[in-house]
Amino acid sequence: MRSKEKSMQRIVSSVTELLTQGELDKLTIGDITNHCHMTRQLFYHYFKDKYDVVAWIYKNDFQNLIDQIPDYITYQDLLLEVLHLLKSKQLFYGHALQSKDYNALSTIMITHINLILSCYIRRSVTDVPQDQLNFLIDFYSHGAVRCLTELLTSLISFHEDQLSEWLIDTLPYSIRSQILKCKIKSADLLVSF
Template sequence: MNEHDSTRYLFAQSIKDLMAKQSLDKMTVTDIVKHSGMTRQTFYRYFKDKYDLVNWYFEKLADKSFRQIGNSSTLREGLIKKFTFLLNDKIFFIQAFQSKDYNNIENYDYQCILEFYQNIIRKKIGPIPDDIMFLLEMYCHGSITMTVQWAVSGMKKTPEDMADLLIAALPPQLEQLLSDL
């Protein structure tokens, strides 16, 4: 891990520690830098705000989980990895998914999975027809809504159950395009 990532992870650990005691929306950058022992200047060298930090950390999740779909994982395996990662950082993600800020992780996750699935579909069929795009947007919104509900209600279902439910909810036209990854 390079020095820049080490510093980013230090801030991520600080925000995770603080989330055990207070909500993300009430936390300040001052709280994060004070807890980390770093300076505000260093924080802002890497992140625009606390939500950017949360989204960066989530990006690391994406790289290790659902972005592996089609490369080294099936859709189910990638979703299980994603939910397992969320579960392993339970306090962090429960707090992060409760945020109502515009830059919150819910909006970020939606954009990530929408772009990811769009790229897969474009590789298979080229330009995405309007009807498929509608289904994809609807599915991604529903998927994120259910992920948030799962997280903020305590992550009671297993990652396998969540993956199976999200796959079962795929509209048939999307299932055809995404099932053989």
């Protein structure tokens, strides 16, 4: 591993560990640099701010998840895989999603869900007006992230299979049946990111 990768990994490991102990908004760059024994200047050489680190972790986790998926995947199966990921790092993602900053992970996840759902809809739904689809996608994305935030921060154990079904059930019937039949090439899901 090169020096750059080692330094970035030290920062990422520190943020990951620190976020299992408390909220992102209360975490300072000083906390991070002290934890990983690094200067602030070196931190800023690799990341813009703490939100940038969290975004990098999320994108990297999603990339790793997609890399493990065979060629094609349904929306429901993808949703289940993402829920497994979030549950496996529940403290980290719960604390990261609590942030109210405009650079927060919740904003990134809303955009990401929006893009992924749009991929499935573009390939499967043809009989619903585009403005209605845009509204439904946006509404669903915001609602899903809000519910996930509350669930992950409550530290209540949840069953990913059941939650996946509930999230699918919240999709309007007019598009749900078509989306459930659609499979997307896993590589296409990374293009949307």
